[in-house]
Amino acid sequence: MAIVKKRLGDLLVENNIISQEQLIEALAEQRKTKRKLGDLLISQGYITEQQLIEVLEFQLGIPHVSLFKYQIDPAITQIIPESMAKRYQVLPFMKEGGKLMVAMADPLDYFAIEDLRMSTGFKIEPAISTRDELQRAIARHYGMRDSMSQMMVELPTQEEIEETEITDEDSPIVRLVNQMIQQAVALRASDIHVDPGENNLSIRYRIDGVLRTERIIPKQMQGFITARLKIMARLNIAERRLPQDGRIKMQFDYKMVDIRVSSLPTMHGEKIVLRLLDLSTGVKSVDTLGFSDSNTEAFKDMIARPYGILLITGPTGSGKTTTLYSALNQLNVESANIITVEDPVEYQLEGVNQVHVNPAIGLTFAAGLRSILRQDPNIVMVGEIRDTETAEIAVRASLTGHLVLSTLHTNDAISTISRLRDMGVEPYLIASSLIGIVAQRLVRRICPECKEKYKPSEQEAIMLRNNGLSAETLQRGRGCGSCNTTGYRGRIAIHEVLTIDDHLRQLITNAASVEELRNAAKARGMVQLMDDGFLKVGQGLTTLQEVIRETVSH
Numbered sequence: 001m002a003i004v005k006k007r008l009g010d011l012l013v014e015n016n017i018i019s020q021e022q023l024i025e026a027l028a029e030q031r032k033t034k035r036k037l038g039d040l041l042i043s044q045g046y047i048t049e050q051q052l053i054e055v056l057e058f059q060l061g062i063p064h065v066s067l068f069k070y071q072i073d074p075a076i077t078q079i080i081p082e083s084m085a086k087r088y089q090v091l092p093f094m095k096e097g098g099k100l101m102v103a104m105a106d107p108l109d110y111f112a113i114e115d116l117r118m119s120t121g122f123k124i125e126p127a128i129s130t131r132d133e134l135q136r137a138i139a140r141h142y143g144m145r146d147s148m149s150q151m152m153v154e155l156p157t158q159e160e161i162e163e164t165e166i167t168d169e170d171s172p173i174v175r176l177v178n179q180m181i182q183q184a185v186a187l188r189a190s191d192i193h194v195d196p197g198e199n200n201l202s203i204r205y206r207i208d209g210v211l212r213t214e215r216i217i218p219k220q221m222q223g224f225i226t227a228r229l230k231i232m233a234r235l236n237i238a239e240r241r242l243p244q245d246g247r248i249k250m251q252f253d254y255k256m257v258d259i260r261v262s263s264l265p266t267m268h269g270e271k272i273v274l275r276l277l278d279l280s281t282g283v284k285s286v287d288t289l290g291f292s293d294s295n296t297e298a299f300k301d302m303i304a305r306p307y308g309i310l311l312i313t314g315p316t317g318s319g320k321t322t323t324l325y326s327a328l329n330q331l332n333v334e335s336a337n338i339i340t341v342e343d344p345v346e347y348q349l350e351g352v353n354q355v356h357v358n359p360a361i362g363l364t365f366a367a368g369l370r371s372i373l374r375q376d377p378n379i380v381m382v383g384e385i386r387d388t389e390t391a392e393i394a395v396r397a398s399l400t401g402h403l404v405l406s407t408l409h410t411n412d413a414i415s416t417i418s419r420l421r422d423m424g425v426e427p428y429l430i431a432s433s434l435i436g437i438v439a440q441r442l443v444r445r446i447c448p449e450c451k452e453k454y455k456p457s458e459q460e461a462i463m464l465r466n467n468g469l470s471a472e473t474l475q476r477g478r479g480c481g482s483c484n485t486t487g488y489r490g491r492i493a494i495h496e497v498l499t500i501d502d503h504l505r506q507l508i509t510n511a512a513s514v515e516e517l518r519n520a521a522k523a524r525g526m527v528q529l530m531d532d533g534f535l536k537v538g539q540g541l542t543t544l545q546e547v548i549r550e551t552v553s554h
Contacts, residue, residue: 008037008108015055018046036106039131049130050449056128062107065127067093067137068481074141076100079120082142088112091129091137098122103129103137130449133481139186173224177232178250180225181259181274183214185252187484190276190317194229196222196269207484208444208491209317226263226270233261241265247344248274255279260344283329283347284322290493292532294525298497299438303327303405308435309398311385313410319442319493320407321346324381327405328352331379339375341368342383357383365390373397382406388424395425398433412529413437413498414518417508431500431508439496439529443536443546444488450480451540460544467534475540492541494533494550498526 009023018026018041026040033040041047056062070093077085079100080092088109094101100122104112107126116124129137168174180203184192189205201222203215217225230237233246248259260275291299302310310327312320325347332338332351343357343365353375355368366389369382373393384407385391398404410416416437420430453473456464464470477487498521500508507517522528527535533547 011055011059012041012047012052015059017051017055022046036109038106053128053130056107063127065093065101065103065129066481067091067103067129067133068485070094072137072141077141079122080116081119082138084116084119085138085142088116089131089134089138090116091134091141093127095122099125101125101127103127103134105129105131105134130482135186136481136484139183173228176221177225177228180215181250181257181276182252184274184276185255185257185278188490192274192276194225194272194274196266196271198268201225208486208488209442210444210486222269226272229261229272229274230263233259235261235263240270258346277346279347283325283349286326286330289319289323289326290536291495291497292527292535295495295497295527295532298436298499299327300330302436302499303331303403305403305435307398307401307403309394309404309406309433310435311406311408311416311437313408313413313416313437313439314441315409315411317442318440319491320440321383323438323440323493324405324407325349328379328381331403336378337376338379338381339372339377340381340383341365341372342381366393369393369397373402377402379403379405384408385423391420391423391425392429395420395429395433399429410439413439413496413526414514414521417517418514421511427511428509431505434500434508436500437498439498440493441529441533441550442491442493443533443542443550444486445490445492445542446475446540447477447480447483447487447489449482449489450478450487451475452478456544463544464534464537467531469534469538471538474537474544476543488546492536494529494536494542494547496526496529496532499524 009027012018013020013023026037026044026046030037030040038052042049042052053064057064072093076092076095079095080090080102085091089105090112091103092100093103100120102116102124104126106112107128113124113126180192184205187205187207189207191206193202193204193206193211195202195204200219201217202213203217204211205214227237230244230246232248235244235246243265244263246261248261250257250259256279258277258279260277262273264271286300287296312323314320328338328340328349332349334351338351339353339355341355341357345354345356348354355372357363357365357368365382365384365386369380369390370393372380380397380402382390382394382404385394394404394406408416408419410419416439417430417434421427453475456471456474460474461470477483477489479485479487483489501524503524504517504520507520530547530551533542533551534544536542537544537547
């Protein structure tokens with residue numbers, strides 16, 4: 001296929017997708033930043049990636065490929081070196097005689113096409129693919145392959161291992177671990193699990209809340225990978241009998257990634273879990289947390305109070321910390337003295353005094369909270385209420401003129417009240433101090449690239465009717481390269497927001513049952529977790545199956 005050498009900007013103007021003024025503005029920005037024009041126009045919101053693909057496909061005849069549909073032969077990916085594939089964002093996916101079909105994020109990059117032709121000796125036939133799908137495919141098809149092959153050839157025995165094997169940046173072990181983390185970042189994983197088995201080592205990624213096995217590695221690599229991760233996290237490499245916690249900071253593609261590392265001795269060796277936090281995304285604003293309009297208003301009213309305690313509840317990994325940081329970000333003004341006590345400090349907020357707990361030297365949540373109350377704070381954030389002592393200090397702090405924000409592990413908003421009672425906090429103290437409770441879960445969001453409408457089944461229609469809803473059509477994801485054929489991409493929170501009013505205070509003081517409290521809260525307009533989820537199903541944001549998985553099973 002011969003490509004007509006036409007400039008992208010002119011093509012977009014001709015098709016009335018952007019104006020001449022927008023093109024001139026983008027070209028001026030391009031001269032300053034040296035970024036590709038297509039990327040700039042997408043980031044400025046002038047065009048979508050889908051519009052760009054359609055223009056190139058229909059106007060220039062450049063085919064659009066969905067890489068997830070291809071079983072790509074590893075021999076084909078070896079034609080183009082990994083460094084070149086990453087530099088130009090390209091992936092070879094098919095070979096016919098002297099022609100090499102290459103998926104590209106920018107098929108009008110004639111310099112890249114010429115460089116690929118010179119490097120490979122093949123005639124390059126470009127096809128267009130979304131940048132996100134390409135990054136995932138490159139991570140998957142190159143990934144850890146080269147380093148693993150080299151490791152298997154050069155692998156020393158456990159007795160022969162030298163420090164340079166796990167510290168030298170050019171050693172295959174170091175490259176393998178770096179690629180493992182880099183691949184997880186490219187796939188938007190939140191966690192990496194390095195799981196030792198009896199005969200092998202599994203590398204599993206948690207993506208959008210779901211764990212899946214990405215690689216099975218030979219057992220003899222286990223010691224080297226574990227040692228390398230422990231060195232990176234500044235853990236004691238010789239201690240294999242006790243759990244350890246550490247931290248790594250790395251930069252990939254201009255993204256700073258903060259990694260929390262936890263090691264745990266098991267029957268077959270140390271299991272290591274890495275929690276990945278993309279620092280480049282920053283702290284979200286309250287308006288982007290997925291609250292409904294009424295819940296947004298209620299939440300903003302709560303955090304605007306001068307004193308009292310606000311609790312965010314939910315299981316591990318339900319986005320509680322994200323909600324807390326968003327609240328702190330909104331409250332972070334020059335006139336407020338904000339102090340936090342956390343384990344660990346996840347995001348660093350400018351203008352906020354953040355304390356990292358260290359139980360080994362006696363700096364527990366309770367001890368830290370006692371100390372910071374002597375620092376004249378207006379607002380106090382306690383990462384988690386784990387024990388009676390912390391709960392009592394937090395409640396008393398909220399009664400003495402401080403706004404206290406914290407988290408608890410409970411299933412819903414109402415059961416938080418009984419949990420505080422069980423921890424030994426007197427009902428009258430709970431009633432006097434509590435402003436409100438936000439319970440939340442994260443559900444997977446339907447992939448925008450492959451979203452489609454469908455008629456709900458009989459069972460789904462009944463479920464909606466039972467919750468006072470009805471819908472002629474619902475939405476789901478078909479499965480595509482952008483979402484790794486899952487039909488979901490990213491996550492959204494569902495919430496249960498309970499504001500404590502005078503009637504509820506009276507019920508709490510009188511030690512009312514959970515059922516009485518729940519009925520009173522619902523009568524006052526509280527939308528329960530499942531109902532908020534169903535509303536988001538009706539808006540086409542998630543699916544019934546996701547809401548049920550996250551609300552019924554907990």
